[in-house]
Amino acid sequence: MKKQDKIWLDGKFVDWDQAQVHILTHTLHYGFGVFEGTRCYKCVDGSAIFRLDEHLQRLYNSAQILTLEIPYAQEDLEAASCEILRVNKMEEGYLRHIVFIGEGEMGLGTMTNPIRTAIIAWAWGAYLGEEGLKKGIRLKTSSYARLPVQVFPTKAKAVGNYVNSILAKREALKAGYDEALMLDLSGYVAECSGENIFLVNNQTIRTTPESSSILNGITRKSVIQLARDQGYTVLETTFPRDEVYTADEVFLTGTAAEVTPVREVDNRQIGAGKAGPATLALQAAFFDVVKGKNKKYKQWLTYL
Numbered sequence: 001m002k003k004q005d006k007i008w009l010d011g012k013f014v015d016w017d018q019a020q021v022h023i024l025t026h027t028l029h030y031g032f033g034v035f036e037g038t039r040c041y042k043c044v045d046g047s048a049i050f051r052l053d054e055h056l057q058r059l060y061n062s063a064q065i066l067t068l069e070i071p072y073a074q075e076d077l078e079a080a081s082c083e084i085l086r087v088n089k090m091e092e093g094y095l096r097h098i099v100f101i102g103e104g105e106m107g108l109g110t111m112t113n114p115i116r117t118a119i120i121a122w123a124w125g126a127y128l129g130e131e132g133l134k135k136g137i138r139l140k141t142s143s144y145a146r147l148p149v150q151v152f153p154t155k156a157k158a159v160g161n162y163v164n165s166i167l168a169k170r171e172a173l174k175a176g177y178d179e180a181l182m183l184d185l186s187g188y189v190a191e192c193s194g195e196n197i198f199l200v201n202n203q204t205i206r207t208t209p210e211s212s213s214i215l216n217g218i219t220r221k222s223v224i225q226l227a228r229d230q231g232y233t234v235l236e237t238t239f240p241r242d243e244v245y246t247a248d249e250v251f252l253t254g255t256a257a258e259v260t261p262v263r264e265v266d267n268r269q270i271g272a273g274k275a276g277p278a279t280l281a282l283q284a285a286f287f288d289v290v291k292g293k294n295k296k297y298k299q300w301l302t303y304l
């Protein structure tokens, strides 16, 4: 990763190399923290962060679910999110917000350690590869189920939840695939390790409902709206993986992955084995919106 100049840490801009934490940082040991990922795009008329309000709202919701109190007002983090990009003279990039428990006591129940907050910006290209974005990626169903709501708060973007995601991702990569398809405990499709999933059949698009063991993706919500505005019927419904195999098109959404086509699942070719027309249309619509080319969705952009 290319270093940038500054990182926002606990209210101050500190040098990239100085933004360090103590080895006794509580979250490092137990994974109890929350984070966000959002992107800033170079638009036709400046630079803008995509759905910053929604991402920050999810950060505060995640913290509320974990009973962590973020020691800053949302407006402060909004201003700092724009400022970190300006300070680093970045016209575009990925933004990571993280709220974690600092050092002090090591007991699980400590309530006295400081709650720390950081915002980091870095350059991040296509998460699943430029070629994947164009031609589609290959998925493998994971042997790990997505965390059930009885066990983990899936609506919180919590640090520790990603042990489950990383196990699935590593398993898929080691088997030669690009990404893991994760099922819920009942065997129905949930999502991928860091993306939501969509199926296309004719003019109907399906994605797993918010009531599933999924993170309520902000890209998911945006693409649902874009698809409905383009005249597609979008159903939020559960489906088994059989229906993924037989879909005309499959694609994934996420801040990092943007809108990525899927060309193969568990050694079965999907549709024509390349990015399908609906996927390409929605991908193009998404990129137009995030790059400020479609004024209809201007309210989704926070210009720096």
Ligand SMILES: Cc1ncc(COP(=O)(O)O)c(C=O)c1O
Pocket: 037, 165, 191, 192, 193, 194, 195, 196, 214, 215, 216, 217, 218, 219, 220, 253, 254, 255, 256
């Ligand atoms: C597990 C998981 N599901 C889905 C998503 C997609 O969410 P979003 O579109 O808000 O980035 C992410 C990424 O944040 C994720 O980590």
